[in-house]
Amino acid sequence: METKNINKNKDIKLSTSPYKGTSDSYPEEMFYRNYLFNIWEKVAKKFGYEEYDTPLVEEVALYKAKSGEELANKQLYTFLDKGGREIAIRPEMTPSLARIIAAKREELRLPLRLFNIGRFYRYERPQRGRTREFFQLNIDILGVGERTSEAEIIQFIMTVMQELKTPKETYELRISNRYLLDYLCEEILKVSEEKKSGITKAIDIFPKIKREEFKEYLKDLNLKKEQIKQVEDFVQWDLGNLQEIKEKSKGASELLDLFSLLETLGITNVKFCPYIVRGLDYYTGTVIEMFDIGGDKNPRALFGGGRYDNLLEIFGKEKLPAFGLGWGDITTLDYLRTYNLLPPYTPNTELFITLMDKEYIDESFKIASFLRERGINTEVQLEEMRLSKQLDYANKKSIPWVLIIGEEEKEKDKVLLKNMKTSEQLLLSVTEVPAKIG
RNA sequence: GUGGAUGUAGCUCAACUGGUUAGAGCAUCGGUUUGUGGAACCGAGGGUUGUGGGUUCAAAUCCCAUCUUCCACCCCA
Numbered sequence: 318m319e320t321k322n323i324n325k326n327k328d329i330k331l332s333t334s335p336y337k338g339t340s341d342s343y344p345e346e347m348f349y350r351n352y353l354f355n356i357w358e359k360v361a362k363k364f365g366y367e368e369y370d371t372p373l374v375e376e377v378a379l380y381k382a383k384s385g386e387e388l389a390n391k392q393l394y395t396f397l398d399k400g401g402r403e404i405a406i407r408p409e410m411t412p413s414l415a416r417i418i419a420a421k422r423e424e425l426r427l428p429l430r431l432f433n434i435g436r437f438y439r440y441e442r443p444q445r446g447r448t449r450e451f452f453q454l455n456i457d458i459l460g461v462g463e464r465t466s467e468a469e470i471i472q473f474i475m476t477v478m479q480e481l482k483t484p485k486e487t488y489e490l491r492i493s494n495r496y497l498l499d500y501l502c503e504e505i506l507k508v509s510e511e512k513k514s515g516i517t518k519a520i521d522i523f524p525k526i527k528r529e530e531f532k533e534y535l536k537d538l539n540l541k542k543e544q545i546k547q548v549e550d551f552v553q554w555d556l557g558n559l560q561e562i563k564e565k566s567k568g569a570s571e572l573l574d575l576f577s578l579l580e581t582l583g584i585t586n587v588k589f590c591p592y593i594v595r596g597l598d599y600y601t602g603t604v605i606e607m608f609d610i611g612g613d614k615n616p617r618a619l620f621g622g623g624r625y626d627n628l629l630e631i632f633g634k635e636k637l638p639a640f641g642l643g644w645g646d647i648t649t650l651d652y653l654r655t656y657n658l659l660p661p662y663t664p665n666t667e668l669f670i671t672l673m674d675k676e677y678i679d680e681s682f683k684i685a686s687f688l689r690e691r692g693i694n695t696e697v698q699l700e701e702m703r704l705s706k707q708l709d710y711a712n713k714k715s716i717p718w719v720l721i722i723g724e725e726e727k728e729k730d731k732v733l734l735k736n737m738k739t740s741e742q743l744l745l746s747v748t749e750v751p752a753k754i755g
Numbered sequence: 756g757u758g759g760a761u762g763u764a765g766c767u768c769a770a771c772u773g774g775u776u777a778g779a780g781c782a783u784c785g786g787u788u789u790g791u792g793g794a795a796c797c798g799a800g801g802g803u804u805g806u807g808g809g810u811u812c813a814a815a816u817c818c819c820a821u822c823u824u825c826c827a828c829c830c831c832a
Binding site for chain 2: 337439453646703725
């Protein structure tokens with residue numbers, strides 16, 4: 318009976334490839350991912366941000382309330398749990414963050430500086446810079462409505478870029494403000510509320526299409542000739558244009574304040590771009606996106622973010638000013654690879670202990686424990702094997718040091734420490750192995 | 756969700772356009788070398804040609820379906 322079962326299992330050929338749009342991370346890939354994550358975490362902590370986390374699943378209603386329609390309806394992984402609840406795997410962090418803040422709205426001391434590095438899922442067609450499973454750094458400051466909070470996050474961004482050793486000519490932080498669109502529609506174009514979303518969308522795709530196509534697009538929105546010209550004019554605005562309307566437009570004055578603050582901080586690689594609008598429905602003021610401008614290999618934003626002062630309202634709570642961003646791992650690693658900015662892969666093991674005779678294994682284990690206590694990452698050869706093979710193994714794994722313990726060494730109560738790079742060998746006692754090796 | 760391309764050994768690619776037993780480089784393993792790695796040489800293992808149908812005397816090659824990956828749209832990290 319049992320053999321029958323085994324045969325039956327043999328007939329089922331399971332695929333070894335991961336689920337569509339996801340990928341397995343072998344040690345080398347983990348090394349690169351952790352390189353990025355460690356920098357994110359280190360810099361976030363440097364700025365006084367604290368780590369938090371939320372469940373991977375949420376009720377679908379959370380996303381229906383405020384995320385974009387596309388994200389909530391089409392890109393959401395959903396299922397019914399056994400109690401009949403509609404559950405979603407989180408596609409983004411901000412709604413969850415808003416939820417946990419709203420839950421403790423009354424007792425939290427402000428401002429709150431929070432970050433999280435988490436896994437997210439979106440049901441989409443995979444392509445460059447876009448997969449179904451990805452990680453994101455979410456970093457948010459809550460409780461400060463001033464431009465200072467935005468400047469701080471932008472300072473954080475630039476510090477991370479520095480840590481990643483990114484060349485200045487390869488990136489640009491594009492900044493705009495949602496209130497500016499209100500001003501355009503209400504004060505300049507004087508169009509009805511329904512037309513606003515169409516115009517917003519047109520402005521969003523402006524950098525992607527040709528001038529003529531843009532004109533056609535606006536014509537299709539039933540805009541008058543004069544209005545079309547005004548929109549074409551708007552997407553080319555610079556800070557000078559904002560100066561003229563700063564008394565009348567909240568967006569303009571906020572942007573001017575932010576840019577003057579950034580200037581005093583000596584922050585470069587930032588640009589006012591009127592066509593940055595961002596899709597998610599909850600943004601209210603400043604919006605930002607980071608782009609690779611060194612070539613056309615990475616047309617997708619490395620991250621996007623903005624101000625979302627009203628998000629707590631969906632929980633029936635008092636408003637709370639908030640500003641934050643979601644920084645993607647896929648897009649960023651693509652970018653880092655494009656410019657060869659990732660460090661060479663190096664395994665963790667610093668020292669390898671050979672086994673010349675299987676009788677010596679307890680000696681190996683004891684020495685390994687001793688060295689590990691001293692902080693040296695130590696790997697032990699577990700099977701008797703020709704020495705050349707053991708050295709070959711250490712060499713292929715780029716382990717910098719090898720400790721040889723054989724008959725000769727045992728007699729003298731010493732070990733032979735070999736530097737794999739220089740081939741130098743040193744006969745010494747175990748206690749003499751330097752704690753800081755490498 | 757729409758459109759376009761793709762799939763041959765672990766990886767990168769061949770196979771004279773439908774014709775014997777699907778090959779090579781790299782990688783892996785073994786040996787030359789039982790206490791010294793990186794080089795060289797010798798050898799070995801590894802494939803239902805993504806999967807399932809169909810056409811044909813004959814299919815990696817042609818047709819259909821399906822899946823994967825990639826690219827664009829959409830959306831977005």
